[in-house]
Amino acid sequence: MGNNKLIIKKLHFTYPGEHIAIKDISFVISEGESVGIIGANGAGKSTLLMLIMGILFPNTGEVLVDNRSINKKNLSKIRQQLGMVFQNPDDQLFMTSVYEDVAFGPRNYGLDEVEVENRVEKALAMVGISHLKDRSPFKLSGGEKRSAAIASVLSMEPEVLIMDEPTSALDPKSRRKLIQLLNRFKHTKIITSHDLDMVLDTCKRTIVIKGGRIVADGNTKEILTNDELLDNCGLEVPLSLQNCPVCGTKKEI
Amino acid sequence: MSTLKNSLYHLRLLDDLGKHNSFIHKVHPLIKLITTVFYLAVVISFERYDVSGLLPLIFYPMFIFLLGELPITPILKRLLIVAPLIIGIGIMNPLFDNSKVLIGNIYISRGWITFLSILIKCGLTVTASILLVATTGINRIAEALRMLKVPKIFVLQLLLTYRYFSVLIEEVSIMIRAYSLRAPGQKGIHRSVWGSFTGILIIRTFDRAQRVYQSMNLRGFRGEYINGYNSKITFKDFLYLMMWCFFFTIVRIYNIPLIIDRIFTGVIN
Numbered sequence A: 001m002g003n004n005k006l007i008i009k010k011l012h013f014t015y016p017g018e019h020i021a022i023k024d025i026s027f028v029i030s031e032g033e034s035v036g037i038i039g040a041n042g043a044g045k046s047t048l049l050m051l052i053m054g055i056l057f058p059n060t061g062e063v064l065v066d067n068r069s070i071n072k073k074n075l076s077k078i079r080q081q082l083g084m085v086f087q088n089p090d091d092q093l094f095m096t097s098v099y100e101d102v103a104f105g106p107r108n109y110g111l112d113e114v115e116v117e118n119r120v121e122k123a124l125a126m127v128g129i130s131h132l133k134d135r136s137p138f139k140l141s142g143g144e145k146r147s148a149a150i151a152s153v154l155s156m157e158p159e160v161l162i163m164d165e166p167t168s169a170l171d172p173k174s175r176r177k178l179i180q181l182l183n184r185f186k187h188t189k190i191i192t193s194h195d196l197d198m199v200l201d202t203c204k205r206t207i208v209i210k211g212g213r214i215v216a217d218g219n220t221k222e223i224l225t226n227d228e229l230l231d232n233c234g235l236e237v238p239l240s241l242q243n244c245p246v247c248g249t250k251k252e253i
Numbered sequence B: 001m002s003t004l005k006n007s008l009y010h011l012r013l014l015d016d017l018g019k020h021n022s023f024i025h026k027v028h029p030l031i032k033l034i035t036t037v038f039y040l041a042v043v044i045s046f047e048r049y050d051v052s053g054l055l056p057l058i059f060y061p062m063f064i065f066l067l068g069e070l071p072i073t074p075i076l077k078r079l080l081i082v083a084p085l086i087i088g089i090g091i092m093n094p095l096f097d098n099s100k101v102l103i104g105n106i107y108i109s110r111g112w113i114t115f116l117s118i119l120i121k122c123g124l125t126v127t128a129s130i131l132l133v134a135t136t137g138i139n140r141i142a143e144a145l146r147m148l149k150v151p152k153i154f155v156l157q158l159l160l161t162y163r164y165f166s167v168l169i170e171e172v173s174i175m176i177r178a179y180s181l182r183a184p185g186q187k188g189i190h191r192s193v194w195g196s197f198t199g200i201l202i203i204r205t206f207d208r209a210q211r212v213y214q215s216m217n218l219r220g221f222r223g224e225y226i227n228g229y230n231s232k233i234t235f236k237d238f239l240y241l242m243m244w245c246f247f248f249t250i251v252r253i254y255n256i257p258l259i260i261d262r263i264f265t266g267v268i269n
């Protein structure tokens, strides 16, 4: 493994109104690692991602990217390295066409127009929506919007890709395509999802969160076959790992 | 509900129209902005009783409609949205200003003339502003404002307000849909939930606008839209500006309909 890309140190975060969302979370992600973050609704996954991106600031604790602590000064530099896909694609698309939206990031980082076009075409092709490039984002279907939102982050070619529930609203083919895409993406990835089969297919390591705390952190296969742990956290063993419902024989892992 | 959804479409319609590629769309945004401002100034500068002098100025929006390849009905419909406001402002005039003037062979109250001129002036200015957005797009107008050295913070304000507006309408239509699905047979929204409805609406739109702004920041937004267009003012742009300025000035100095009238009556006599 490479060096430590992301260090999360004793994060603590309270939403206004005394709601404690993150309690004492620490972990380290090395370069090139892919990590799934799972947990029931309201466990604090989205909040954790927003703390990593510097959208929210922790009450105590810190986030280090390449051993630099995130603060308001270096935020825009550090964000160049991190790309985040939001849980709701509507929050992410705001330009008048898909093309303009995907070009938004690269242009802000001062690339010339030829390079911008290159990147946009590449990102659109990667998620398979080149044909939608002149459409208005608000006239797309839910899944198409999701793909466009992913492309808008890919075009920035981030070193760390952070995704909040990327497969929700995708049809089976698009979901499969996304999984393949994620597996091709060799950089560091952090993915939250309720689609545990997807986590199994894309992430070697998994962190389980419950009530704002880490309750397990380790090899994905081990965690996702731990019936008791998952049940305890409001989750279930993924379908692909469950015993055959007809004959009850154990699945090969 | 359908009308709300429609107005959302109309709102985005301006965005959509702004992407077209007509002769007018290709004119540099700064040039269009200056032309429009000059036009507005000329329209407003006409005297209260001067209706005939204003008439040639209708030529400008007609020209933009034609060469900009814009659909006339949806844009004029937008004009209707502000119509009550305009009529509200103007309607007092006939009541207060009773003095009569002779036009041709009939006496007409001056109040009605000022009312008519307010109507035309508002119609022309609002149309011209809508046409500017429809042929330029809000982002490029912002770019033009920045070229004029308008402070970043004001331009950003304008852009975000414009965005907020679409977010607002989207959220309203979502909430009304959710409401009407669970309150079948009701017309509109019952008075008893108006309070909570608006309260939630404000929070929701505020939240959403904030998340949109965050995602802009995450992608390196620093207060300025960067368009990939070539932003050089060409000689053609300059010519466009000069021609309109010339036209507006002539119209402002000479009352063209009156001159034409004189020529004709002169010929007849």
Ligand SMILES: Nc1ncnc2c1ncn2[C@@H]1O[C@H](COP(=O)(O)OP(=O)(O)OP(=O)(O)O)[C@@H](O)[C@H]1O
Pocket: A015, A016, A017, A019, A020, A021, A039, A040, A041, A042, A043, A044, A045, A046, A047, A048, A087
């Ligand atoms: N803006 C907010 N203000 C106050 N509390 C919030 C806010 N957003 C989230 N919370 C609370 O913080 C906790 C964690 O929320 P978070 O969105 O991180 O959950 P999550 O793990 O992403 O859930 P899901 O799987 O449903 O997306 C929840 O209990 C939620 O009620």
Ligand SMILES: [Mg+2]
Pocket: A045, A046, A047, A087, A164
């Ligand atoms: Mg979430």
